[in-house]
Amino acid sequence: MPSDYLMSINQAINYIYQNLDKSLTVEEIAEQCCFSKYYFNRVFKLTVGQNIYSFIKRIKLESAAFKLRAAKSRPITTIAIESGYSPSNFASAFKQYFDVSASDYRKMNDVPFKDSFAAVAEHIRNMKKDEHAFEEISAKMRIKRIEGMNLMYKRVICNYTRDLKEAWDLFCKEMEKQCLLDKDYLFVGISYDDPLIANEDHCMYDMCIAVDKPTSVNVHRIPSGLYACYDFYDKLNKFILAFNEIVSLWLPYCQYKLDNRPMLEIYHSEIDDRGNIRAEICIPIQES
Structure with missing residues (x-):
């Protein structure tokens, strides 16, 4: 991949992350890189491993999942809007992607489901049993x-x-x-x-x-x-x-x-x- 193409794709990715709350189009993002939409989509997939639509959907919903986990007081409707969705569209998109509703995902204590991170999940579960865990982390x-x-x-x-x-x-x-x-x-x-x-x-x-x-x-x-x-x-x-x-x-x-x-x-x-x-x-x- 030529270095100037790679820089353009990086610029496109940065633009997407800076505008997650917007409904982005391929034309709009390609214009940031001075590419045609068809050529841009092909180069993007070759570089990133996903087409542009799949990439945008993935990072919007995975970013929302992270906020559900880390910002428990933030309303789900706010997280939906920050992810560029209406609340109703967000509910269906999230459930389709994660196979669980956003509200149920927020309540789950054992995310992740991956065996490769079982030790991380076990570490967090054990720390949650310590009533002083919050203060111990706050000290750092x-x-x-x-x-x-x-x-x-x-x-x-x-x-x-x-x-x-x-x-x-x-x-x-x-x-x-x-x-x-x-x-x-x-x-x-x-x-x-x-x-x-x-x-x-x-x-x-x-x-x-x-x-x-x-x-x-x-x-x-x-x-x-x-x-x-x-x-x-x-x-x-x-x-x-x-x-x-x-x-x-x-x-x-x-x-x-x-x-x-x-x-x-x-x-x-x-x-x-x-x-x-x-x-x-x-x-x-x-x-x-």
Whole structure:
């Protein structure tokens, strides 16, 4: 795939995520990339592995499922509108996609259903039995404003658990070749999919480095905003446990509302002699 085509597809994906509350058409998205609708749909499917209609439907409904899990106080009608559906159309689309109603999905305590994440589900179930779990997680959270930044990124579609370490190693080598690893460099990750909900082998992820002056089209301009940041220091394979502690045991019951900006993983160290890495899991929030 030529690099300019790949950049155009990335721009299209960014546009979709920024407009999930809208009823998007192929023509509208293709116009963002200066492609004809027929050619765009073919290139998109070749790059992403899904046609544009299936991709939009998937991320709208999986994003809604995540909010049902993480933002329990947000009305289902609000989540439907944020996903670009009328409440009635959302109800039927959600039930068709997940084989369960949105209200029943919200009540379920044992999501996910996947055997590969049984250990995660068991970890959360055990923590729910601890009446001090919320306070223990809160002790690791810091509410702070993160200043705006430019993030040059490389996008991969992969299995987070199996593939990300190698992808990050390659990305770091590329950044070193481009002489971007000065003493103040900052690596940031952006996860787009929850593997407990999405197909775990086709999750999208952006590996990013903060830059003062963008030298690439593949740049996110992250605005300043309020975040709840979880201090993580552990093995990489424990990252998904920490993330689910926040989503399942802290976020639904805290005083803040989940915002629609992307979640950020800010890395403060490489893997050390103990095999641990220091990072922050930053959840975009707004005052409730």
